Amino acid sequence: MSAIEQAIQTIRRGADELIVEEELAKKLAGGRKLRVKLGLDPTAPDLHLGHTVVINKLRDFQQLGHQVQFLIGDFTGMIGDPSGKNQTRPPLTREEIERNAKTYQDQVFKILDPEKTQVLYNSEWSDKLGAEGMIRLASRYTVARLLERDDFAKRMKSNQPISLHELLYPLMQGYDSVAMKADVELGGTDQKFNLLVGKELQKQYGQEQQCILTMPLLEGLVGDEKMSKSLGNYVGINEPPQQIFGKLMSISDERMWRYIELLSFESPATIRQWKSEHPREVKVRFAKEIVARFHGAQAAGQAQADFESRFREGEMPDDMPEMTIRAPEGGILIAQLLRQANLTPSTSEAQRMIEQGGVKLDGERVSDKSLKVPAGRTVVAQVGKRKFARITVK
């Protein structure tokens, strides 16, 4: 296999679509460092594992020796990417964006090599466009073509409102590729339309067109929906080590293999070997890898030790009843959860058990009776020494 074929194999690993492989091969054959763009809008203060799928892919390019350009969408963040959304979001203020942007950078450098990463802010060239430049940019695309985008088409069809500024989003994101002269742009599969706009705008501006690499959207801890903060089914990369470890240990074996495919830095050969081992061992190893990535190896070891000692101490059985309980908006109160899981005969008995220190969630004693468990979480609840249940809150 040639070096270029090998590079493309690495690039393709875990990816959804590469548009167009021949173009990428040609760029690689040129021998120069490619400019590889990944843009993230700092619309929420923290990144979760779902975001890191594309960042990991950016790391692959970095390790192949290319110039990685991490773009913080402080301008586009104001618009708010409407991709996949079925309703209009009001634009965020510049202040909210700046607050969020700060934490992004630190989090990203737990995956990328800061020395070799160019961090850019798209307000740099977007602000310069001015009102006039916005008009001229808007003149380059027709309304009909923008409305072809899946989510726009659906909203138009069902008479859901689309604000005019949402149509400007793909153009602004595309203009980033022009300003950055990107060779390759990465994004989730839900970004494909926007990435293609960038490719086309580059052509209109007389530039060599970027290649596009889309990555699958990571599913959440439970269920079929993608990992997202609003669904509560996420692992935030700034969460404490114990929490990340516990959450990853709670996922199904099937979901674990999916996560490993998209999140582990181990070689394909190593992962192939894992398949013959006991899933619980693999899960521990994977959870440690992820905790180590964001908190260091020592914290990862400690998280594992804590987790295992809680299990031993609690004599948590290997097979316990599993159930699903529906939570009202905002989560379900701990006492109600215990009652509905039949761990206590009543909510008042549940409250009494909490007061006496006889209730644990994921091995940790619960002392706060007002604690709520949000939808999307799977917890191991324990009452007294003997009663256990693995409860998925929906």
Next chain:
Amino acid sequence: MSAIEQAIQTIRRGADELIVEEELAKKLAGGRKLRVKLGLDPTAPDLHLGHTVVINKLRDFQQLGHQVQFLIGDFTGMIGDPSGKNQTRPPLTREEIERNAKTYQDQVFKILDPEKTQVLYNSEWSDKLGAEGMIRLASRYTVARLLERDDFAKRMKSNQPISLHELLYPLMQGYDSVAMKADVELGGTDQKFNLLVGKELQKQYGQEQQCILTMPLLEGLVGDEKMSKSLGNYVGINEPPQQIFGKLMSISDERMWRYIELLSFESPATIRQWKSEHPREVKVRFAKEIVARFHGAQAAGQAQADFESRFREGEMPDDMPEMTIRAPEGGILIAQLLRQANLTPSTSEAQRMIEQGGVKLDGERVSDKSLKVPAGRTVVAQVGKRKFARITVK
């Protein structure tokens, strides 16, 4: 009749729609000078009589003592108002706009009192919006509502492209009303949608909403289409006195009454009296009024004298054959015109007559054999002493 009722009667004269009369009455009852906005985009260097219909209405407001705000759309002109257009126009450059804007102002002051007219340029506040302000403005309106506009709806339905910047036009024009705190906005009937956007944006910005007064679109010299430079059926207000006079004398009596309604500054009582006079006399009086408005009373008298002496000298008959001839794009060559009107037996004979000085158009000798008569013109052609025809070129 109260003073307010009288004012409203003056305002309504010749107008198409007043939205809403009760609101205007209330504003007038407040007793303060109203800010009356008229915006024109300097997309062509010269104004024609069609443009002056709304400017004349602005003059009515000025004479009623209100604050007239003449807005030169040097920013919106870059977008190019898509109203009534069935295709996308590329945006003009700032330079083209500035060149056109200069001549606009001089022309407008032949109708408005310069001392009492505030001239504004919308780049003043539109540029300040910046790229960010444009996004925020665009977030205030939905795509669906903008696509309700007649011409947009038609183009979407027939798969004619609409560029995204065209959707920004109504918003920018509406934002002008916000920036100017307009009490009343004038426009042609084709502007109704845009004017309503202004009214609504003012509400969103917490302002008192403007009233809207739409004026009919002036028909061209011949045919049913509106006066427009591209159709060639216009009277430019910067054309020489003789030309304006001749063009106005060429229109039908019916069209003359329409023009008088929308263009004459004579009182309704005077015009009622004209109805009992010979149309040719009225036409002369009206043509003089218009020439005097743009070139002064002396030029008007001279234009009339020239016109009448040409008629006498040519012994132009009162009743001559009338016909319509279709011109190819760019106009019809004079020799072909004469041939098709049966004024000469052949085009070579027509050319010979031109060489000999035996051909006149509207009483003026034709010496240039390459002269073309454009579509939309009505001319009196004369060959030799006796042969005449009134020819409408289509």
